[in-house]
Amino acid sequence: MLKKVAAINDLSGVGRCSLTVAIPILSALKVQCCPFPTAILSSQTDYPEFTFLDFTKEMDEYRNVWKRLHIDVDCIYSGFLGSIEQIEIVSNFIKETNTSLVVVDPVMGDNGSLYSTFTEEMCYKIKDLVKHSTLITPNLTEACILTKKEYHHNYSRLELINIAKDLSNLGPLNVVITGIVEGDNILNLAYNKSSDEAYFTSVKYNNRSYSGTGDIFTSIICGLLTNNYDLNFAVETATKFIYKTINYTSQFNTDRNDGVMFEMFLGDLISL
Ligand SMILES: Nc1ncnc2c1ncn2[C@@H]1O[C@H](COP(=O)(O)OP(=O)(O)O)[C@@H](O)[C@H]1O
Numbered sequence: 001m002l003k004k005v006a007a008i009n010d011l012s013g014v015g016r017c018s019l020t021v022a023i024p025i026l027s028a029l030k031v032q033c034c035p036f037p038t039a040i041l042s043s044q045t046d047y048p049e050f051t052f053l054d055f056t057k058e059m060d061e062y063r064n065v066w067k068r069l070h071i072d073v074d075c076i077y078s079g080f081l082g083s084i085e086q087i088e089i090v091s092n093f094i095k096e097t098n099t100s101l102v103v104v105d106p107v108m109g110d111n112g113s114l115y116s117t118f119t120e121e122m123c124y125k126i127k128d129l130v131k132h133s134t135l136i137t138p139n140l141t142e143a144c145i146l147t148k149k150e151y152h153h154n155y156s157r158l159e160l161i162n163i164a165k166d167l168s169n170l171g172p173l174n175v176v177i178t179g180i181v182e183g184d185n186i187l188n189l190a191y192n193k194s195s196d197e198a199y200f201t202s203v204k205y206n207n208r209s210y211s212g213t214g215d216i217f218t219s220i221i222c223g224l225l226t227n228n229y230d231l232n233f234a235v236e237t238a239t240k241f242i243y244k245t246i247n248y249t250s251q252f253n254t255d256r257n258d259g260v261m262f263e264m265f266l267g268d269l270i271s272l
């Protein structure tokens, strides 16, 4: 039997992010992705134009039907959440589900600031989700917001490990901080609270940012952990996969909003 992941995120028609990447990546990693949409968009929100259908009103009933159908999931994976109400629905889903893996990508901001849709109250509520998770994957901005640290890229590796420890003290057993720039490289830091082990991955950084790389990253980690792979292997695999897709995509003159051509490399994940 394949394991099931409830993937709570928006569905954007174009932009290769959120559910549009989570579904194929989890499938390639041989877990069943059960999408739990939060909103439906024509195009992700960085495009000059997009439609936005908020799914909040449907979410409680969607969950109730799963309960009546006795759908048991092996992992809950949540990404971008657009309102206090959505955060509360996801918190309740986590609290009433008996699953050993809860992956929360605390999507709140980037490049040192909160996204414009994000309020202080939402940050506070996100902490409740983090508290009940087993793994979080904040970028450095989100890691600093959650630990009330100043955002900059001059933290030493030891200081970064201490930030990861502070995050694990908020609740999760595993913390992965993404998008840390160190000289010409981009790092990810994986920290496991029970072993007190920290692990860095590092690849060359070409200074380019594409839509959805954080979603691809967390989807790979989520799929691998659901199938009982080790955290460090999962972070290494996700780092190398994105590096490869970015190098491939950068050869073409594409819009960053279109995301990366991960479809070309899904075979790497299928063969794991
Ligand atoms: N230009 C790049 N070169 C290599 N890896 C990258 C690049 N951009 C992103 N990544 C990889 O994708 C991961 C997630 O990207 P990041 O921008 O931190 O996500 P988010 O969208 O959550 O802010 C990074 O930690 C890194 O491993």
Ligand SMILES: Cc1ncc(COP(=O)(O)O)c(C=O)c1O
Pocket: 010, 012, 017, 018, 041, 044, 045, 046, 080, 110, 210, 211, 212, 213, 214, 215
């Ligand atoms: C609705 C929406 N817009 C935009 C994005 C792209 O965000 P970024 O460019 O920071 O990856 C995402 C990513 O999940 C999204 O869900």
